[in-house]
Amino acid sequence: MTDITITIFIGVLSGVMTTALIWITLKLFDKVVIPWYQQRVYRGIDISGEWTSNKEYLGKVMVDQTIQITQKGHRINGTLISRNKIPSKGEDTTSFSIEGEIFDNYVDLEYKTTDKKFIGRGSFLLKVKEGGDKLSGGLVAIDRFSTEIMTSQEIEWKRKINNYDI
Numbered sequence: 001m002t003d004i005t006i007t008i009f010i011g012v013l014s015g016v017m018t019t020a021l022i023w024i025t026l027k028l029f030d031k032v033v034i035p036w037y038q039q040r041v042y043r044g045i046d047i048s049g050e051w052t053s054n055k056e057y058l059g060k061v062m063v064d065q066t067i068q069i070t071q072k073g074h075r076i077n078g079t080l081i082s083r084n085k086i087p088s089k090g091e092d093t094t095s096f097s098i099e100g101e102i103f104d105n106y107v108d109l110e111y112k113t114t115d116k117k118f119i120g121r122g123s124f125l126l127k128v129k130e131g132g133d134k135l136s137g138g139l140v141a142i143d144r145f146s147t148e149i150m151t152s153q154e155i156e157w158k159r160k161i162n163n164y165d166i
Helices: 003-041
Strands: 049-057 061-072 075-086 090-103 106-113 121-129 134-142 149-161
Touching: 003 061, 061 090, 075 106, 106 134, 121 149
Parallel strands: none
Antiparallel strands: 049 061, 049 149, 061 075, 075 090, 090 106, 106 121, 121 134, 134 149
């Protein structure tokens, strides 16, 4: 190889390595440093843990739901398990992933199904009540069976402590 080819190769290789190093540094900062900092300075309520809800929705569908919440600062994520008792179809269990945030004692959660074979997406806007033992508010979602947009304003979640609902 000639000197110019080696120089070009070294220049391109160092550019690619620099780009990779910057990308890794930014991802580390975004995924580790910022959440760590937010958790250290966050002074609001901690709603992490297990929450349960029982509600009757459209068409006498009984729904028992459990949310397992993980909180880092104001960011929230976790899993929602929904057990549905549908008069015409029997029982059905669906799992959803949740993401959201808490701000000024309000919880904004979005959920989507983890099974790509089904439609399932919605959003909760809840207020923290009773010293952090209850979340109450509303829901906007896509009904999985009719694929219509549904709303509910009387959603209530109760914190579960040591396998007992409060």
